[in-house]
């Protein structure tokens with residue numbers, strides 16, 4: 720399976736509508752990939768708290784519409800990163816969108832662990848409550864978002880639902896880049912699964928982004944890693960490696976707690 724991660728630059732000088740159109744073209748340019756991944760909250764910026772309410776969208780809003788068209792035009796599965804979703808009842812969620820190659824919105828995932836402690840996303844957005852997987856013809860994806868990386872129990876729950884490939888959009892700050900790389904590799908090793916972790920580039924709301932999107936295989940080897948700027952990472956995943964790693968080194972079988 721060929722996967723492309725689009726490490727999108729989030730520049731406050733670029734209007735959201737212009738970024739949406741630009742990213743849609745980047746998605747179209749990935750024709751030939753099976754799966755395309757975008758980062759967390761790339762339309763508005765993960766730290767642009769003051770814009771969350773104004774830029775919030777519904778699941779049939781402008782980002783969903785543009786990404787549906789782009790997925791269909793490119794003929795790819797598209798994890799379109801996340802948007803600031805306004806639920807019809809009022810609350811906001813940090814919601815990931817997954818489209819099929821025919822442009823249908825097949826799954827959404829509302830971020831469970833909100834970042835910011837007593838401010839920002841943690842107080843402005845509501846928390847999701849459901850661990851979400853997506854069945855593709857070739858494999859099963861498990862969805863997590865940014866700060867979720869610090870909560871291994873979510874990843875274990877996703878493994879129990881059949882995940883072979885974790886997809887993790889993020890807007891991870893540069894000052895904790897070491898944690899990002901460490902967690903991506905740890906979640907891959909402990910769950911014997913691929914990790915596709917796609918971050919943003921640039922600086923918005925005064926927060927420099929780490930970039931360094933990363934693809935890790937089920938043995939913890941880094942298959943590809945981006946730099947700090949906007950970049951597309953394309954990798955071939957040998958999906959048979961998941962079952963082989965789990966068979967050759969059957970640590971998951973020895974779980975005692977939480978089964």
Ligand SMILES: O=C(O)CCC(=O)C(=O)O
Nearest residue numbers: 834865866890891892895
């Ligand atoms: O956990 C971290 O260090 C970063 C998390 C984050 O930036 C987020 O979830 O938006």
